[in-house]
Amino acid sequence: MVDKASTVNDLEALRQAVSPHSLPYEPAPKFQATRLQDDTSLAGCMGKRIGVLIVTYNAVTTIPQVLKRITPNVWKNVEEVVIFDDASSDPTFELAVGIKMLANIPKLNVLKHPKNLGYGGNQKAGYQYFIDRGFDIVVLLHGDGQYAPEILAHMYQPLVSGEADAVFGSRMMKTYGGPLKGGMPLYKYVGNRILTAFENSALGLNLTEFHSGYRAYNLHALKRIDFSRMTDDFHFDTEIIIKLHHQGFRISEVPIPTYYGDEICYVNGMKYARDVFRAIYRYNQTKRSISKFPEYQEYFVHYPVKQSSWSSHQFALKAVVPGDEILDLGCGRGVLAATMVEHGCRVVGADVIPPDQVAPTLEQYIQADFMRHGMAGVLARLGDRKFDKVLVLDIIEHLADPASVLEECRRLLRSGGQLIVSVPNVANISVRLLLLLGRFDYMERGILDRTHLRFFTRRTIRELLQSEGYVVVNHKMTAIPLEVIVSLSLRNPIMRIGHGLLILLTRLMPGLFGYQSFITARLKSQEVNDSAT
Secondary structure, X not given: OOOHHHHHHHHHHHHHHOOXXXXXXXXXXXXXXXXXXXXXXXHOOOOOOEEEEEEEOOOOOOHHXXXXXXXXXXXXXXXXXXXXXXXXXXXXXXXXXXXXHHHOXXXXXXXXXXXXXXXXXXXXXXXXXXXXXXXXXXXXXXXOOOOOHHHHHHHHHHHHOXXXXXXXXXXXXXXXXXXXXXXXXXHHHHHHHHHHHHHHHHHOOOOOOOOOOOEEEEHHHHOOOOOOOOOOOOOHHXXXXXXXXXXXXXXXXEEOOOOOOOOOOOOOHHHHHHHHHHHHHHHHHHHOOOOOOHHHHHHOXXXXXXXXXXXXXXXXXXXXXXXXXXEXXXXXXXXXXXXXXXXXXXEEEEEOOOHHHOOOOOOEEEEOOHHHHOOHHHHHHHOOOOEEEEEEEOOHHHOOOHHHHHHHHHHHEEEXXXXXXXXXXXXXXXXXXXXXXXXXXXXXOOOOEOOOOOOEOHHXXXXXXXXXXXXXXXXXXXXXXXXXXXXXXXXXXXXXHHHHHHHHHHHHOHHHHOOEEEEEEEEHHHHHHHHHO
16 A cells, blocks of 8 residues: 555655756765766767666665766766656655656656566566667666666667677676675675576676676667566576577676665575576576477477487588588578588578578578478479489478479489488387387477378388489488487586497497488489499
């Protein structure tokens, strides 16, 4: 319940403190008479539309001073300062509206959510607000005064100059004496350092701090971040770092002072730490395509490039040579094709996904649903062009009529060219054991992928190729991809031993332990011509 008498008193106090049509600049004592008083060289907007997002919850005692601590130069250069009140139970919203009216600040807007969105949810709403209005830069500022408004220009200047896509304020830098001098409790300091070290190690970053809430973003970068399934909780700050880093955006840090006053902390430290560990774990599982967690699902690759030895992708890379002209049917996002391009090959890809989701290294990309509608669209785009290698990796099992596609591929091979095929081995021990238990359960991927329409053994895939006019030149069996089944890196000693054992078993009993058939084939007519010659 809002205390109306308290609100009246707050507004009356504000009326006494604020002169008409102005908001006095009142920096915190530590910023008096320092070089930070003059931010003239940093505050310029250079034609960029800059917004300041102030997130608040029950900040009635701090919000007036936060606004007064914003420097005149920043007020002059930013286009809008928006207070997003997250359904406070105190009169934060009413007080902020009073400040806007009494001080006559056109650049200040105040909004209140009808229900609490959470720390992350409030940020998402704020970023979308500025994105929808075509802003270039947004700075996140907390309404409790824990982060210094006096250095807002320091936060957005690297974005204005184009040096970064995201800027994080770091309390761990020593410019202002460090976090402990600023009053950070020792247990929070230790926890911060431990979590940051873990996150740096897990993500391959080198940040001094992951857990500062003082941040600035290039909104054109944020537009490319999918917020829809990200958390509304406090570890939103970790998730957004993960996404920025994954998508290759530039992250910079600037030193900020540490300030701990009498503000109320709403963060449960132990829960927050668990959430951070969980966020990193879920990201790594999704990135490695072991599991698909919704907040990172755009990074999940249904069939990722397998890095292990005795995998179909390793065999494929060994089957091509620099200078080869390659057609990759079902190229996906073109990750494997991009590796072949690095090795000196020229690759044309074909798949159903939109062109903007495919690696730009492909010489040509053909968007065509040949799995459902046949090869006519691909052949029409290629004309009379022929290739040294035609890759049909993990495709045949998805086709209702694989024979017709294999027949059309004959027209795409130049003299001496090779068809390279990989297909799951339905006689693998894992499927046999399931059948022994009376089960034949379809899964998200693997041999019993629910999108598979056809199933092959070592013998039946050879028979299919031979019936379509091919001669099998080489037939290998891949090892069971242990790194996909077990969520451990192949650098792990136990994983290396397990992978080595699977390779040995595959060599000894290829029909039982082989995971996929990997076949190199040539046209039978070419074999005949070679014999005649």
